[in-house]
Amino acid sequence: xxxxxxxxxxxxxxxxxxxxxxxxxxxxxxxxxMAYPPLILANAALMSGIEVEIFFTFWGLDIIxxxxxxxxxxATVGNPNMHPMFHIPTFLGGLPGMSYxxxxxxxxxxxxxxxxxxxxxxxxxxxxxxxxxxxKMSMDMMKLTEEDMIDGTEILGAMEFMExxxxxxxxxx
Amino acid sequence: xxxxADFSVLETLEFDDDGFLANASDWTEDIAIAxxxxxxxxxxxxxxxxxxFARAEFEANGEAPTIRRxxxxxxxxxxxxxSLFPGGAAKTAAKIAGLPKPTGCI
Numbered sequence: 001x002x003x004x005x006x007x008x009x010x011x012x013x014x015x016x017x018x019x020x021x022x023x024x025x026x027x028x029x030x031x032x033x034m035a036y037p038p039l040i041l042a043n044a045a046l047m048s049g050i051e052v053e054i055f056f057t058f059w060g061l062d063i064i065x066x067x068x069x070x071x072x073x074x075a076t077v078g079n080p081n082m083h084p085m086f087h088i089p090t091f092l093g094g095l096p097g098m099s100y101x102x103x104x105x106x107x108x109x110x111x112x113x114x115x116x117x118x119x120x121x122x123x124x125x126x127x128x129x130x131x132x133x134x135x136k137m138s139m140d141m142m143k144l145t146e147e148d149m150i151d152g153t154e155i156l157g158a159m160e161f162m163e164x165x166x167x168x169x170x171x172x173x
Numbered sequence: 174x175x176x177x178a179d180f181s182v183l184e185t186l187e188f189d190d191d192g193f194l195a196n197a198s199d200w201t202e203d204i205a206i207a208x209x210x211x212x213x214x215x216x217x218x219x220x221x222x223x224x225x226f227a228r229a230e231f232e233a234n235g236e237a238p239t240i241r242r243x244x245x246x247x248x249x250x251x252x253x254x255x256s257l258f259p260g261g262a263a264k265t266a267a268k269i270a271g272l273p274k275p276t277g278c279i
Contacts, residue, residue: 006183010192010211010268040278047240047275049261114241115279124241127251128262 022051022168024161029173030062032072032103032118036110038173039063039121046128053168054125055161056153057135060173061142064132064150069119073103119150126152133161178210179203193267193274197231200271209269212260220257220269223249227270237267239277 023045027038042052062068076082076093086102126132133156134149182203187195194200205224209216226247230238240263244251258265263275
């Protein structure tokens with residue numbers, strides 16, 4: 001192999017440089033279990049050098065709401081995965097405190113895998129360069145203002161999101 | 174390429190298809206300087222802190238540390254890590270430190 005080939009390999013395909021890859025995630029759910037997929041994907045993309053923008057809408061806004069981000073809960077009723085994973089039969093899932101208990105258990109499991117709590121994870125992806133948007137219409141509906149959201153949140157309408165996501169791979173979670 | 178280095182140290186080495194050093198044991202500091210120059214990075218003391226931490230972790234555990242481990246135990250904040258190693262901190266740092274392509278999710 002010639003030296004030039006080696007240099008090109010290390011650089012990693014010069015064609016990539018002309019058009020950087022971009023990932024746009026739409027985070028629409030705010031339960032503890034559904035907060036992690038967009039964050040894990042965003043973080044993986046950033047670690048690989050892919051540009052990331054995340055649009056938080058509806059219940060997904062809880063992930064970037066300061067008062068809620070570290071108190072997200074997993075549903076114990078109407079969640080078919082609950083029984084095999086946490087051994088909570090559906091008929092018991094509705095008892096007071098069940099959701100809290102399952103959430104505590106899940107937080108422990110997440111921590112054991114070396115993943116940070118939601119708030120810290122959000123700070124990490126923002127520090128790593130992700131752009132974070134709050135859906136204007138959902139925020140109005142939930143009476144949220146910019147001060148309620150994690151630092152760095154930009155408020156955006158759906159049409160503006162169409163502009164920022166131009167040319168990106170878009171993923172709805 | 175704006176940075177110059179002794180690229181001849183790379184000639185006899187084997188790299189995988191993504192540009193990661195095939196054998197981590199072949200790595201030397203001169204290789205790190207040359208690979209960094211290819212990626213247009215001039216290594217500073219902070220870079221070496223990360224590289225040496227990653228190498229030590231790899232030798233101890235057999236795998237490259239995750240970005241979270243570098244920020245938590247290695248003491249380099251996330252923001253700084255990404256500005257030290259542009260183009261994806263995990264990949265760029267592993268290339269320079271001569272470690273295999275990172276596979277961790279965090």
